[in-house]
Amino acid sequence: GESVGLxxxxxxVQEGDNSIINCAYSNSASDYFIWYKxxxxxxxxxxxxxxxxxxxxxxxxxxVLLNKTVKHxxxxxxxxxxxxxxxxxCAENGGGTSYxxxxxxxGTILTVHP
Amino acid sequence: xxxxTQSPTxxxxxxxxxxxxxxxxxxxxxxxxxxxxxxxxxxxxxLWYDEGEERNRGNxxxxxxxxxxxxxxxxxxxxxxxxxxxxxxxxASSLGGQINQPQHFGDGTRLSIL
Numbered sequence: 574g575e576s577v578g579l580x581x582x583x584x585x586v587q588e589g590d591n592s593i594i595n596c597a598y599s600n601s602a603s604d605y606f607i608w609y610k611x612x613x614x615x616x617x618x619x620x621x622x623x624x625x626x627x628x629x630x631x632x633x634x635x636x637v638l639l640n641k642t643v644k645h646x647x648x649x650x651x652x653x654x655x656x657x658x659x660x661x662x663c664a665e666n667g668g669g670t671s672y673x674x675x676x677x678x679x680g681t682i683l684t685v686h687p
Numbered sequence: 688x689x690x691x692t693q694s695p696t697x698x699x700x701x702x703x704x705x706x707x708x709x710x711x712x713x714x715x716x717x718x719x720x721x722x723x724x725x726x727x728x729x730x731x732x733x734l735w736y737d738e739g740e741e742r743n744r745g746n747x748x749x750x751x752x753x754x755x756x757x758x759x760x761x762x763x764x765x766x767x768x769x770x771x772x773x774x775x776x777x778x779a780s781s782l783g784g785q786i787n788q789p790q791h792f793g794d795g796t797r798l799s800i801l
Contacts, residue, residue: 605787616691616777616792617730624787662730666787673720673743675790677730 585684592653594681596646596663605666607675608637608648610659617662620648650683658685689714691793693778699799700768708763708796712780718742719761720781720790721753725774733776736761737783765798773800 586592598606604625609617623630623637623646630637636649646663660682664675692711700706712719721733732745736755750766759780765772775797779790 607789609792614794616779616794619789619791622787622789664730671743673718673735673737674732674745675720675722675730676732679729 582679583682583684585686586653588653588655588685588687590653592648592650592657592683592685594648594650594661594663594683596648596678598644598646598663598665600665600667600671600676601641601644602668603665604668606637606639606646607664607666608635608646609662609664609677610657611662611680612659620661653683653685655685655687658683691778691780691791693776693793693796695796696794697797697799699801701801702768702770704768706765706768706772706798708765708776708778708798710761710763710778710780710793712759712761712778713791715782716780716791717759717783718781718788718790719755719759720779721761721763722777722779722792723747723774724777724795725771730777734763768800770800772798774798 607622608620611617621632621637634651638647660680662680663678694709718737720735722730724730734753735743739755753763755761775795777795779792781788781790
């Protein structure tokens with residue numbers, strides 16, 4: 574069935590380090606992926622997205638990599654800052670009858686130490 | 688530009704009652720989505736509305752229903768409330784009629800069932 578999961582539920586880094594958050598997905602028909610950041614008491618905030626016809630996309634301090642062969646997605650955050658501390662979710666759109674529906678992973682807690 | 692707004696912020700009900708949650712999308716967005724974020728279960732897709740029509744539905748019982756108004760705002764109604772309905776209910780919006788557009792979330796309504 575469709576599922577999106579995360580390898581690491583928690584990640585602790587020092588300020589200034591680069592962070593990598595990983596995500597595995599099982600639906601090979603998924604054609605669109607999004608990373609969200611959720612801070613305490615707030616809704617998920619869009620970070621970056623990638624379509625299945627791409628394998629890399631860069632934003633401001635963030636890069637998303639997509640490996641369709643092994644169904645793996647990662648979010649890289651450069652020069653991590655304390656303000657990056659939050660829960661990070663990957664989400665997929667499976668297309669077809671799942672069109673419009675995002676399936677979310679369980680989330681990774683990122684803690685950045687000053 | 689205002690983001691997705693949801694009301695009320697908090698809602699306390701008792702078992703068997705009915706709850707109504709409201710959402711205003713980002714200006715120009717015609718698609719509205721509802722998700723449930725329960726403790727330990729992550730974000731689960733509930734409903735998707737576009738141009739006033741229900742387009743997709745998640746694995747929730749029929750007592751979860753909603754509608755979208757001509758101004759694209761939306762309501763989520765939950766009847767016969769049960770204790771396990773306690774959760775954060777998140778609304779998201781996106782540009783409608785376009786494939787694979789990012790969904791942007793509000794900060795949610797915290798529903799507590801006593």
